[in-house]
Amino acid sequence: MSERIAIVGGGVIGCAVARKLASDYEVEVFEKGQLASEASALAAGEVTMLSSYEDKPDIGWHAVDFFREYDGTDEFTFTELPSIGLVTPDREDEKRRYAARLAAEGLPVRYLDRETAREQYPTFDFSDHAGVIEHRVSGFVDPYTFAMTLHHDARDDGATFHTNTAVRNLLVEDDDVVGLETEDGRIDADHVVCAAGWRSREFLLEHVPIPVRPYRTQCIVLEPKSPLPEGFPMGWFPGEHVYFRPEHNGDFLIGGWSFAEDNPEGASGQADEAFRNHVADLVPTFLEGFEEAGYVDDWAGVDGATPDTRPILDAPADAPDGLIVATGFNGRGVMTAPVAATAVRSLITGEDAPFSLDTFAIDRFTTRSDDFEFISISAGD
CATH class of the missing domain: 3.50.50.60 (FAD/NAD(P)-binding domain)
Structure with a gap:
């Protein structure tokens, strides 16, 4: 037995x-x-x-190897996309060294300057950024x-x-x-x-x-004026405590603003008004076509932190x-x-x-x- x-x-x-x-x-x-x-x-x-x-x-x-192999099992899919992290001018030298070190260690990472990033990701407005760190192996699942x-x-x-x-x-x-x-x-x-x-x-x-x-984190889904284009990356906005990715239908998911939760059983399952306002103000500063983005959904959940x-x-x-x-x-x-x-x-x-x-x-x-x-x-x- x-x-x-x-x-x-x-x-x-x-x-x-x-x-x-x-x-x-x-x-x-x-x-x-x-x-x-x-x-x-x-x-x-x-x-x-x-x-x-x-x-x-x-x-x-x-x-990564598991997700690639498991892709296509029943209804499961693994959508591979690069992830980018926006780099402010004061951190450009630091992040260039960071990308070079990881690339030398064999990881699929590179630094893209502002002009190269604009060509690669034309939906973004990089006016306030020196460039991006690009992690070329990442993705998302349902x-x-x-x-x-x-x-x-x-x-x-x-x-x-x-x-x-x-x-x-x-x-x-x-x-x-x-x-x-x-x-x-x-x-x-x-x-x-x-x-x-x-x-x-x-x-x-x-x-x-x-x-x-326990801690609580939040997500919001927005509908841009035009669906996000193919190849739109995942990513994060350093200092603003948010990450983002596209949805399969062209919508835009943004999450984050995570805080320790003292009352996990009674925590709200909806995003806070403060987070919704933060997203509304932040997203148009680095993405084109989001000044009049439509609201689709939001939620919040509790997880465990170490x-x-x-x-x-x-x-x-x-x-x-x-x-x-x-x-x-x-x-x-x-x-x-x-x-x-x-x-x-x-x-x-x-x-x-x-x-x-x-x-x-x-x-x-x-x-x-x-x-x-x-x-x-x-x-x-």
């Missing part, structure tokens, strides 16, 4: 981990609501792993479609998914994980993977503290044996899902991962407190 694995959380991470394990283990996933109904479904779906892990390119390439495709693959390999099933407690005997207590009763398990987002800290606090705190903006993917030494923590993705859960799934499998099986797990180990933190300064990763600096 194969070992039993229980996964707490049916978001994109829980679904990715289930898919990675289901062919070799008895896997059950427990979600208090519907699959991918919270942070996963509200994500922007950007895949910028090479810029996010420029110091650990093997991690970034592992994710987060919900991605999560559900992972779910279907896991289910086809034998994983069982329990929705509308709250998990109350982690069950531990003699410092070993033995299962879960759900609202429907006890579930026996040899391993438990906690992929419960910002709720992971409270769920695990009795057994192992983890430095994760002190250094990278997730915890670990079996902590001070935790009960059999517990795996997969949380604190800082808004990068969708793009990091393939990496998380590989890391969790390695932790359970003892197989070597194709990248170092030290990057995600909990002992990199000097404190386990959740009282740390929140760092927004949408600043793009």
Whole structure:
């Protein structure tokens, strides 16, 4: 009989981990609501792993290779686009050196001066900028479609998914994980993977503290006067705490303005008026044809942050044996899902991962407190 694995959380991470394990283990996933109904479904779906892990390119390439290979599975698509970061004149020399260093290390990055950037991206107004940093390997996905495709693959390999099933407690005997207590009763398990987002800290606090705190982030979709042209890039506006990308129908998605959230259960699911006003004032300063852009939609969601903006993917030494923590993705859960799934499998099986797990180990933190300064990763600096 194969070992039993229980996964707490049916978001994109829980679904990715289930898919990675289901062919070799008895896997059950427990979600208090519907699959991918919270942070996963509200994500922007950007895949910028090479810029996010420029110091650990093997991690970034592992994710990119997965998305390229997974493209076309059922309804899932991975749309590759470059990402650009606007560069102010006072930072031009710094950013030129930055791009040259990364290019010398083999990463697909280059600096474009103002005139070259105008030719490459004519929809933009670079009057106030010296140029852009261009990351040539990035893209985006539809987060919900991605999560559900992972779910279907896991289910086809034998994983069982329990929705509308709250998990109350982690069950531990003699410092070993033995299962879960759900609202429907006890579930026996040899391993438990906690992929419960910002709720992971409270769920695990009795057994192992983890430095994760909730934060809230926002997105707005605008309809420009003319649909965005083919080849319109993804990108970010340093100093303004926003990122952006095109939609498939030519609309424009802009997100960011992330702040620590003290009341995550009661947080609004809509973008703040202040953010809407900020977007209305900012976008016409760097994009043509947005002075009279139409409003399409907006939303906000809550995710979990760590002190250094990278997730915890670990079996902590001070935790009960059999517990795996997969949380604190800082808004990068969708793009990091393939990496998380590989890391969790390695932790359970003892197989070597194709990248170092030290990057995600909990002992990199000097404190386990959740009282740390929140760092927004949408600043793009």
